[in-house]
Amino acid sequence: MKKVILTILLVNCLYVTQYAQLNFPNPMVITKIEYVLKDNVKETYDLSKAEKKAFLLFDMNSEALAEVMYNGCNFVFNEKKITIFPYYFTGQLKRKVSDDFATKIPIQLNRSLDFSIFKNYKLSDADFPILIVYNAKNELCGFSKNVEQISDIDCGVEANNLRVLRLKIMVEGKNKELLPYANKEVLIMGGKNNDTIIKVMTNKYGDFNTELTDLNQDYLIKVNEKEKKINFVILGTQSGKVLGKFQSTDKGFEYRIIQTELFALPDINSEEDIEMKIMRLKEKSLKDFVLTEILYYDLAGTNLSPSSKKLLEGIKKVLDTYPEFNLKVVSHTDSQGDDKSNLKLSEKRSETVVGYLNSLGIDSARLSSSGKGELEIRNRCVNNIDCSDKEHEYNRRTEFKFSKK
Numbered sequence: 001m002k003k004v005i006l007t008i009l010l011v012n013c014l015y016v017t018q019y020a021q022l023n024f025p026n027p028m029v030i031t032k033i034e035y036v037l038k039d040n041v042k043e044t045y046d047l048s049k050a051e052k053k054a055f056l057l058f059d060m061n062s063e064a065l066a067e068v069m070y071n072g073c074n075f076v077f078n079e080k081k082i083t084i085f086p087y088y089f090t091g092q093l094k095r096k097v098s099d100d101f102a103t104k105i106p107i108q109l110n111r112s113l114d115f116s117i118f119k120n121y122k123l124s125d126a127d128f129p130i131l132i133v134y135n136a137k138n139e140l141c142g143f144s145k146n147v148e149q150i151s152d153i154d155c156g157v158e159a160n161n162l163r164v165l166r167l168k169i170m171v172e173g174k175n176k177e178l179l180p181y182a183n184k185e186v187l188i189m190g191g192k193n194n195d196t197i198i199k200v201m202t203n204k205y206g207d208f209n210t211e212l213t214d215l216n217q218d219y220l221i222k223v224n225e226k227e228k229k230i231n232f233v234i235l236g237t238q239s240g241k242v243l244g245k246f247q248s249t250d251k252g253f254e255y256r257i258i259q260t261e262l263f264a265l266p267d268i269n270s271e272e273d274i275e276m277k278i279m280r281l282k283e284k285s286l287k288d289f290v291l292t293e294i295l296y297y298d299l300a301g302t303n304l305s306p307s308s309k310k311l312l313e314g315i316k317k318v319l320d321t322y323p324e325f326n327l328k329v330v331s332h333t334d335s336q337g338d339d340k341s342n343l344k345l346s347e348k349r350s351e352t353v354v355g356y357l358n359s360l361g362i363d364s365a366r367l368s369s370s371g372k373g374e375l376e377i378r379n380r381c382v383n384n385i386d387c388s389d390k391e392h393e394y395n396r397r398t399e400f401k402f403s404k405k
Contacts, residue, residue: 174231316360335382340373350371350398379394
């Protein structure tokens with residue numbers, strides 16, 4: 001019995017030793033990979049693309065297990081967030097005779113390991129099948145020679161590059177009224193050849209959402225609309241802020257968002273806090289400037305929410321740091337409700353803000369207030385227009401107008 005146990009331990013040790021002897025480049029020493037599509041057209045994959053990638057190496061004897069490992073890798077690492085490169089090694093005088101299993105990137109045929117990107121890393125036919133996984137930064141996560149060990153490959157906690165593009169499409173009709181492009185199909189295109197990434201549908205307010213995994217490229221938004229009653233198609237944020245007009249084409253309209261514009265969009269950019277905003281403005285030596293923020297109150301009331309109080313504490317720090325500035329608080333409402341009531345409500349809200357800043361120690365001589373109600377609506381949502389909550393919220397704002405004494 002002891003001999004059997006010793007034998008098992010010896011075999012396991014030899015297996016672990018052999019397994020551990022395999023070395024792979026870390027990080028990847030190449031920047032691009034060429035692969036062949038099914039129609040023999042060559043394609044290039046840029047390894048700087050911020051996503052996980054894996055290399056699956058196998059031959060005729062290990063093809064069945066390789067297919068199971070391919071599916072297992074897609075499952076473990078999420079098919080949408082990893083690209084797998086399958087390499088079939090045929091031997092010098094052999095050809096692949098079996099049908100390919102389904103893969104996103106076609107199975108690449110190689111005569112021998114001498115033609116592999118891993119040719120210098122102690123691999124042999126005895127190692128097939130093997131899956132080698134890299135993270136989004138091209139750092140080695142690990143490798144596996146069977147399905148069970150794929151889940152043990154650890155890519156660590158990576159920064160989530162996934163962002164959600166949240167936009168609105170509106171159209172201008174013959175009467176120049178701005179209307180939502182409601183319940184229509186939108187194409188989001190990107191990549192080297194503007195391949196369609198995803199099709200989405202707008203809702204009744206013209207809003208649509210889509211996930212972006214690659215922020216290092218331009219995107220083309222297309223609507224195949226030929227309605228003659230439409231003068232213009234307009235892209236905006238879901239709050240109703242207009243970004244620009246689509247270009248008219250033979251098939252409809254299109255709008256290109258270049259990479260620099262992409263990072264300024266809602267849910268893509270990181271919002272600065274109030275202190276950082278004013279410090280940047282102060283560096284420009286401005287005499288007067290305005291910061292616009294959303295303050296939250298009780299419904300139709302004037303009591304400040306905890307988040308609003310926190311923001312005002314930031315305003316207080318700014319006023320302490322820059323005593324040469326005075327502050328005027330101007331509040332705005334949306335168009336819902338009675339015009340006169342909204343005007344009074346906005347005035348009371350501004351007074352509440354000034355009162356709270358005064359309670360924090362800011363001299364009342366440096367503070368003033370006013371209310372505009374719904375006199376300065378920033379989007380299409382004037383009286384009697386059906387708008388989303390986000391569009392109405394865009395108008396419910398407080399302006400902090402700083403000026404030097």
